[in-house]
Amino acid sequence: MSWEAVIGIEIHVQLRTATKMFCPCAIPAEGDAPNTRTCPTCLGLPGALPVPNRTAIERVLAVGAAIGAKSPATTRWDRKNYFYPDLPKGYQISQLDLPLAEHGSIPVTTSAGAGSVRIRRAHLEEDTARLRHEKGADGTRASLIDYNRSGVALLEIVTEPDIRDGETARRYAEELRLLLRTIGAADAEMENGQMRVEANISLRPSSDAPFGLRVEVKNMNSFRSVERAIAYEMARQAEVLDAGGTITQETRGWDEGSETTYTMRAKEDSHDYRYFPEPDLPPLDIDPAWLAAIVAGLPELPGTRRARYVSELGLTDYDASVLVAEPRAAALFEAARAAQKELDAKLLANWVSGEYLRVAKEGAADPDPVQFAALVAAVASKEINGTTAKALFAEMITTPLSIREVIASRGLGQISDTGALESIIADVIAANPQAIADWKAGKQQAVSFLVGQAMKASKGRGDAALLGDLIRAALDR
Amino acid sequence: MSKLTRAEVEKVAALARLGLTSDEVEKLQGDLNLILEQWARLAEVDTSSVPASAQTIVQPMLLRDDTPRPSLSVDEALQNAPSRSGDFVRVQAILSEEADG
Amino acid sequence: MSADLRRATATQLRAGYRSGEFTSVEVVETLLAAIAREDAALGAWLHLRGDEVRREAAAADVTYAATRTAGAAALNALPPLLGVPVALKDLVNMIGTPTTAGSKILEGYISPYDATIAAKLKAAGALILGKTNMDEFAMGSSTEFSAYRRTVNPWDRERVPGGSSGGSASAVAALHAPLSIGSDTGGSIRQPASLTGITGMKPTYGRVSRYGIVAFASSLDQIGPFARSAQDAALLLHTIAGSDPRDATSSATPVDAALLKLPQGDQAASALKGKRFALPKEYFVAGMEPGVEAAVRAAVAALQSAGAVIDEVSLPTTEHALATYYIVAPAEASANLARYDGIRYGASKHGGGDLLDGYLATRGRGFGPEVRRRIMLGTYALSAGFYDAYYLKAQKVRTLIARDFDRIWAAGYDAIVAPASPSVAWKFGAKMSDPVAMYLADACTIPTNMAGLPGLSTPCGLSEGLPVGLQLIGAPWSEAGLLSIAAGYEALSANAPWRDQDPTDLAALGGAA
Ligand SMILES: [Mg+2]
Numbered sequence A: 001m002s003w004e005a006v007i008g009i010e011i012h013v014q015l016r017t018a019t020k021m022f023c024p025c026a027i028p029a030e031g032d033a034p035n036t037r038t039c040p041t042c043l044g045l046p047g048a049l050p051v052p053n054r055t056a057i058e059r060v061l062a063v064g065a066a067i068g069a070k071s072p073a074t075t076r077w078d079r080k081n082y083f084y085p086d087l088p089k090g091y092q093i094s095q096l097d098l099p100l101a102e103h104g105s106i107p108v109t110t111s112a113g114a115g116s117v118r119i120r121r122a123h124l125e126e127d128t129a130r131l132r133h134e135k136g137a138d139g140t141r142a143s144l145i146d147y148n149r150s151g152v153a154l155l156e157i158v159t160e161p162d163i164r165d166g167e168t169a170r171r172y173a174e175e176l177r178l179l180l181r182t183i184g185a186a187d188a189e190m191e192n193g194q195m196r197v198e199a200n201i202s203l204r205p206s207s208d209a210p211f212g213l214r215v216e217v218k219n220m221n222s223f224r225s226v227e228r229a230i231a232y233e234m235a236r237q238a239e240v241l242d243a244g245g246t247i248t249q250e251t252r253g254w255d256e257g258s259e260t261t262y263t264m265r266a267k268e269d270s271h272d273y274r275y276f277p278e279p280d281l282p283p284l285d286i287d288p289a290w291l292a293a294i295v296a297g298l299p300e301l302p303g304t305r306r307a308r309y310v311s312e313l314g315l316t317d318y319d320a321s322v323l324v325a326e327p328r329a330a331a332l333f334e335a336a337r338a339a340q341k342e343l344d345a346k347l348l349a350n351w352v353s354g355e356y357l358r359v360a361k362e363g364a365a366d367p368d369p370v371q372f373a374a375l376v377a378a379v380a381s382k383e384i385n386g387t388t389a390k391a392l393f394a395e396m397i398t399t400p401l402s403i404r405e406v407i408a409s410r411g412l413g414q415i416s417d418t419g420a421l422e423s424i425i426a427d428v429i430a431a432n433p434q435a436i437a438d439w440k441a442g443k444q445q446a447v448s449f450l451v452g453q454a455m456k457a458s459k460g461r462g463d464a465a466l467l468g469d470l471i472r473a474a475l476d477r
Numbered sequence B: 001m002s003k004l005t006r007a008e009v010e011k012v013a014a015l016a017r018l019g020l021t022s023d024e025v026e027k028l029q030g031d032l033n034l035i036l037e038q039w040a041r042l043a044e045v046d047t048s049s050v051p052a053s054a055q056t057i058v059q060p061m062l063l064r065d066d067t068p069r070p071s072l073s074v075d076e077a078l079q080n081a082p083s084r085s086g087d088f089v090r091v092q093a094i095l096s097e098e099a100d101g
Numbered sequence C: 001m002s003a004d005l006r007r008a009t010a011t012q013l014r015a016g017y018r019s020g021e022f023t024s025v026e027v028v029e030t031l032l033a034a035i036a037r038e039d040a041a042l043g044a045w046l047h048l049r050g051d052e053v054r055r056e057a058a059a060a061d062v063t064y065a066a067t068r069t070a071g072a073a074a075l076n077a078l079p080p081l082l083g084v085p086v087a088l089k090d091l092v093n094m095i096g097t098p099t100t101a102g103s104k105i106l107e108g109y110i111s112p113y114d115a116t117i118a119a120k121l122k123a124a125g126a127l128i129l130g131k132t133n134m135d136e137f138a139m140g141s142s143t144e145f146s147a148y149r150r151t152v153n154p155w156d157r158e159r160v161p162g163g164s165s166g167g168s169a170s171a172v173a174a175l176h177a178p179l180s181i182g183s184d185t186g187g188s189i190r191q192p193a194s195l196t197g198i199t200g201m202k203p204t205y206g207r208v209s210r211y212g213i214v215a216f217a218s219s220l221d222q223i224g225p226f227a228r229s230a231q232d233a234a235l236l237l238h239t240i241a242g243s244d245p246r247d248a249t250s251s252a253t254p255v256d257a258a259l260l261k262l263p264q265g266d267q268a269a270s271a272l273k274g275k276r277f278a279l280p281k282e283y284f285v286a287g288m289e290p291g292v293e294a295a296v297r298a299a300v301a302a303l304q305s306a307g308a309v310i311d312e313v314s315l316p317t318t319e320h321a322l323a324t325y326y327i328v329a330p331a332e333a334s335a336n337l338a339r340y341d342g343i344r345y346g347a348s349k350h351g352g353g354d355l356l357d358g359y360l361a362t363r364g365r366g367f368g369p370e371v372r373r374r375i376m377l378g379t380y381a382l383s384a385g386f387y388d389a390y391y392l393k394a395q396k397v398r399t400l401i402a403r404d405f406d407r408i409w410a411a412g413y414d415a416i417v418a419p420a421s422p423s424v425a426w427k428f429g430a431k432m433s434d435p436v437a438m439y440l441a442d443a444c445t446i447p448t449n450m451a452g453l454p455g456l457s458t459p460c461g462l463s464e465g466l467p468v469g470l471q472l473i474g475a476p477w478s479e480a481g482l483l484s485i486a487a488g489y490e491a492l493s494a495n496a497p498w499r500d501q502d503p504t505d506l507a508a509l510g511g512a513a
């Protein structure tokens, strides 16, 4: 029997802020010693009070605007009450019925084509402490608690149950991450736990049937595992249903090693969170001028930008996606274009997605966009050759330099003068009799060897294409 | 207004994580039902077009600039902890909700 | 002389320190000696900072001596409470001192931080004498729900001091401190002030920072002063008031400088002329003691004879305020007290087994009966299926209560005059077995908290030898106005015989000494 999957995604993302949501403790860095980023508020000490972080609120309002959501005229926070050792106050400050953003959507393109995922709500809440489990020598088990993450600002984004397959879920998560990074709301590094994806999955026999019992899947630590875990869970549920069984409402974890889901928490007593308005925080009026300034400050969004690169600049869909997928790359591309308006967009795009992204992934600093543009312009005009350009690029990301001055002062200009190159070639041919013999034996690679030797002799300045032509001609003589 | 049964009192106590003796549950059942009689009188008040007030003197919300301030030292943070393990707070118990793996 | 030092107001202490008439060390030694002699019987204190305060007093005296030679301008520039002893209710956090909130669940807890008001008091030069007894987590009206000790009323050792700030009230009434800090969620400053014959004020919600004050019900809690005069109460309020970046509910409304220039004596009395007071008939209800009603009505008549206009008014929602309060306050408290789980601090019964058992035992044994009762009430009111009928309904009635008061201010009244408590101090145990009877003790003060308004209690006579308080309730931010009226009433009644009377059991508290 064929089943239709109904999938909703809930994502918690750590917002990009310097301090926590309700206290001025710095956000813990990777490797911080435990319990070094705490204060009375995030430890839940008697008498401590929360004061909201303006930047965190602005980030969520920006996300809301970027997904076309509505923000309420007045928002507020609510207490979500439950007991757990990672929750110091015994309640989480969250938002129940007045989230900072509601009813948005994100365009998502999959192998099936262009589409979108509707977002039900986005709200601001606080993270919990981290627990580590310890088994003592005597067999006693304990939890060790580090409150460094307690109170870190989290954005929770919940979709409508619009998703029907794992690929769409993965693409949605990827697009959301890109959007958050593009507008600077979050870094959303999944491997660091800055972005946590949960999926609610149920199956039904047809698209007009009521929703089935849903299973929540957690612990998906990469985009790939989001897609695989959902595919696995869909297949698992279909198998149970096909065999005449019933689905248990439960929370399951994704096991990366075995690529299966397992029961984490069996159906528990339905939670009674006893939400009520947080009395330590007055309602927050969202001043329309404040919201308008946030909207005005939004950069071009990924979908718009991709479309523009294709239609205006003539880039391929693929090239446009590669550029837009990395906000730093797109920013460099934009800045370089602004500096050299006549620059060939495709050549520039190749340099950004090639050389730049390669070094950026290794952690290199960004080049100065004006000099970067000058470099690519020098390549475009054949003033310097590719070898020289790559060497200069490597230099410019560590040392500030003026491309124009360096080309002039170091005499790096490409040698395209046939006479000058032919005298170099004559020397190279004379010095490499073996290569000549190879050529005569039909080995084509002898040409590239000789081009390399001639390039070396020209101190890397020779026009590589011209050298090849001239060497072939000389050998034929 | 119906009265709270003993089972309901026990359920509320569990929700609030209050471990009560049998006598305490019984005493509370009586006290709570006495108080619920007082609460019940609120039903007489017509509030059909009245908004709820979580606060009555409402200030414009003070927001905080995103500027870090010094945290407590580990020893200040943990000075009252009943159980410590190194620089962690420790609670000796099996976290039944946490599966192995 | 030492008897006079015990009796001196903060205002008089400041003057004496400046002139060199006496020193802060003399005052502190006098008070510490009285406490050492009497507190075993009085039971007002939970923690004393004896040696620290002696050192701080000596330092204050050095500053006064040095500044005196520099002239009046230099003396005026000194911190306003330099060398003046103040007692803190034991729910105010202060670095390095215990904070128990009257509960066993916080036994041994030492605070690693200062409440904003503790920091303000230190900056103002006040000497924090110590921490005073209270009903556990401020839940109670008699201080009998303290997990630590019984505080008696210095007017009658057999009677309660009121609550929940009973320790702070008794300490000031028994001349153990000129000033103290209390908190008022449903009347916990005004009611004990009334029962012990001193002045106590609950400011407008948001007037004083709540940062560092152990929370009972966040939307109702306010911190305020106890003193033996309106002028002293105003001085202390001025010191602790003001907006606080650590409390999002604190108000940016400027602190009224008039607090430091309250009219005194004849000037204060004549300022009463033409004032308009509203007398709500619902505050004189069945169950009010006739002696209390008589004293309050006599005080109202005195105000009238001083030229004030008194109108009887109606605040029809008054009868529903109590039920509203006993939904809202426990609901907030049930969440505020969730943090007492024995994991990060406090008495813990975790270990050796199931996590859930650790929670149940820690909280079941750590909280006393009244706190458990209120946590149960609040948890129930918020639980699935009951939220709308109880919590939400109460929030709506709360709106109506606030509107009742708004109509009074819109009609141009300067204040509401009413009793602060329907009874004088009662005997220990009289209301312990009946929670509803205990809750009724706050019937006159609770509506003010529901509306967030400022209110005070000022002594207005005795009934059967026990103090009666006159309550003044004002529009938001009218603290200086209310205290001026109280100063006017003090002047009007300055010659009344009860004004001269010390608490009748004060001498007896010292036992053989
Ligand atoms: Mg959440």
Ligand SMILES: [Zn+2]
Binding pocket: A020, A023, A024, A025, A037, A038, A039, A040, A041, A042, A043, A151
């Ligand atoms: Zn913090």
